[in-house]
Amino acid sequence: MPKVTKKTLKDELGLRPVPSAMETDADDAPSTSGAKIKFAPMSVFDQNGKKIDFRRITVPQQRMTPLKTAWLSLYTPVTEQLHLDMRMNLKTRKVEIKTTPKTVDIGHLQKAADFVHAFILGFEVADAIALLRLDDLFIESFEIKDVKTLRGEHLSRCIGRISGKSGKTKFTIENSTKTRVVLADTRIHILGSYQNIRVCRDAICGLILGSPPGKVYSKLRSVCSRLNSSY
CATH class of the missing domain: 3.30.1370.10 (K Homology domain, type 1)
Known part of the structure; x- marks a missing residue:
């Protein structure tokens, strides 16, 4: 009976020796050596060095359909008049609004958040948009x-x-x-x-x-x- 050696087992099964920690690439680190990849922290500043501010408004399940129907009516004044970025995060079910380099007044961010929040509470878009035009509402x-x-x-x-x-x-x-x-x-x-x-x-x-x-x-x-x- 032929003697089975480690070399023949590796050749027959197609096994590869596990590379050492020094030889492991960064992409293979979690699966082989267990080392964690270190990513650079997300910056709160844009390319021009201006700070980016966020607002997030939670959307209940029963208001998802009205939000999809009236999304364009909400998106247009926020982006064109207030010069803000606005998107819907379907994973977290939140409307996210952030400032852009074109944003003139930081107070516009809170106005936009109040406007979207008013619609989510059940107010019509024509009524909620008054929050953008008037300050004492x-x-x-x-x-x-x-x-x-x-x-x-x-x-x-x-x-x-x-x-x-x-x-x-x-x-x-x-x-x-x-x-x-x-x-x-x-x-x-x-x-x-x-x-x-x-x-x-x-x-x-x-x-x-x-x-x-x-x-x-x-x-x-x-x-x-x-x-x-x-x-």
């Missing part, structure tokens, strides 16, 4: 349980009382206070100026606490007339 969010703890049918009736038949009550409050309101289940979002948001919030809180719409309308009428006379 804000968004306030609160939940019904922050005003009064309601459960079951009481909560459903409260949401219906805020909306009204075919949205009549909500539209009346919006037109009276010059705001925009979004009812997202038990969460309420209000877009407008500081004073108008306060008036709108008081009216909605009155409906949550059980006030009849007629009483809320009369109070709205007096408060809005007083606000308009002060301007």
Whole structure:
């Protein structure tokens, strides 16, 4: 019987000797010697030496389809008017906005982030774009349980009382206070100026606490007339 040596085993099986750490290339390091490749850290500066700032807005699953539909309406003002870069990261489900060398004001980055965030909350593009044009507009969010703890049918009736038949009550409050309101289940979002948001919030809180719409309308009428006379 012929003697089996290491050399014949290597020749028959086609094995190769593992190279030493000195002979290993950088690309083969993790698979052979176990050495880790060291990459240069990502720079936060562009080619001109200007710092790059980022904003990331998380997109819920239920807002992905409306975002795809209205993407061009959101992308155009952010890139052409504010001179920012904007993209959708499908892996992390976030809208990423960053500055470019053409960006004039760093405050435009926060304006663009508020604009996209307003759309994701449920506001129309035509309403949210006002955040880019005006400086004194804000968004306030609160939940019904922050005003009064309601459960079951009481909560459903409260949401219906805020909306009204075919949205009549909500539209009346919006037109009276010059705001925009979004009812997202038990969460309420209000877009407008500081004073108008306060008036709108008081009216909605009155409906949550059980006030009849007629009483809320009369109070709205007096408060809005007083606000308009002060301007």
